[in-house]
Amino acid sequence: MNRRAGTVGGRTYDESDVRIRPSKGSRPRTKTRPSHDDAETAMVVSVDRGRWGCVLDGDPNRRVVTMRARELGRTPIVVGDRVGVVGDLTGRPDTLARIVRVEDRSTVLRRTADDNDPYERIVVANADHLLIVTALADPPPRTGFVERALAAAYAGGLKPILCLTKSDLATPEEFAAHFADLDLPVITAGRDDNLDELWTVLEGHLTALIGHSGVGKSTLVNRLVPDAFRATGVVSGVGKGRHTSTQSVALPLPGSEESDPPRGWVVDTPGIRSFGLAHVTPDQIVDAFDDLQAAVEDCPRGCTHLGPPADPECALDALTGSSHRRAMAVRELLVSVTSHGTEDPSHDAF
Structure with missing residues (x-):
């Protein structure tokens, strides 16, 4: 018998008759995946x-x-x-x-480590609102923090709401006036303030809360969700409080009765020290406003909407009335967000 053919029991065999069972590791994997229709x-x-x-x-x-x-x-x-x-x-x-x-996400709140970091981190998905919690004093409020929060909300499709705490230490009017032309809802929710207006906003929605450590965010969450047991911290001597929440968690807003379904959900996020916006473009911010979105269609290609001298032909300059005031407020927001990327990251960090 040669190496390629031989006779056994009167029958001639060659190499085509050889059947080798594939090893377990060499079996081709099927591309068929379960549909999980029962999920x-x-x-x-x-x-x-x-x-x-x-x-x-x-x-x-x-x-x-x-x-x-x-x-x-x-x-x-x-x-x-x-x-x-x-x-x-x-x-x-x-x-x-x-x-x-x-499932596909309806909204996404993202951040980057800094304004030059291309890697995006998702903070929360599918939130309807972004509640920007800011103390009126101790620590002092920062327009830069709110401006960056607004930019992140507009880019991610969330509706921003400014929530001012520690109203027993300062009045809200002066700080809130910075954002009047953006039609930004402002709610005062100090320790002694009634929360009925806030409840109206939260009911039936998923709302993400963000804020610097020490602004009273966890105290507010404890008032909304008494069983949350979120720790409350003390502001440190350097103006930034201890991080009292270490990870994001969604909490159900309790109904009138224990058996009632939740009135909504709040997502308590860790106290923020830095929040980069490398992923946010000027167009994403402008697109949050219907009247401005229509206007910038007439802008020249590559317009950053920052106005002269950078964009002498920006269509926002041709608007009038309330749209013009809002356009100028948005432009201030754009200038603020883009300029902070080159400053000391400890200044107005978000």
Whole structure:
């Protein structure tokens, strides 16, 4: 018998008759993935070291701990994301479900480490409102912080609301006047203030809260959600408080009765020391205002909307009345945001 053919039992065999079973590691992987049509809808309410806390169907009493399914790879999943969940959905201790799908986001609040960092970090997804919590004193309010928060909100599709705390130490009128032409809602929510106006804004919505450490954000959250047990801190001697919240978490706003569904959700975020806006473009900010969005269609290509001398033909200059006042306020916002990128990062850091 030669190496290529031989006779066994009267039958001649050659190399075409050889069948080699592939090893386990060499078997081709199928591209077919399960559809997970039975996945339940959930909202991500917390993230901690590769585990995601979720509530099923928006019900705070149906909480599960989940992991990310292998087929999602490194898909980012953040607080506020609406996801599809399968597996053990009992929520019993030591059980894990799997996130198999992340729905498209309606809004995204992003930040970068600084104004030159191209890597975007998602703070919260699908929030309707951004509540910008600012103290009127101790620490003193900073227009730069609010301006950067506004830029992030406009770019991400969130409706910004300015919330002023510590009104027992200073009056809100002078600081709020800086933003009057932007039609920015302003709510005073000091320790002794009634929160009815704030409740009207929050009800039925997912609202993200941001603010420097020490401005009273956790105190405000504790008033809205008495069972939140969020720590309250003391402002340090250098003007920036200790970070009293270490990670973002979505909290249900309680109804009148314990059995009532939540009146809305608030996302408490860690106290912010720096918030880069490398991902934000002037057009994204302008597009948040319908009247300005229509006007800039007549701007020359490459216009930054900063006005003369940089943009002598900017169409915003041709507006009149309230639109012109708003355009000039937006231009001040653009100038402020773009100029802070070259300043000391400790100044008006957001």
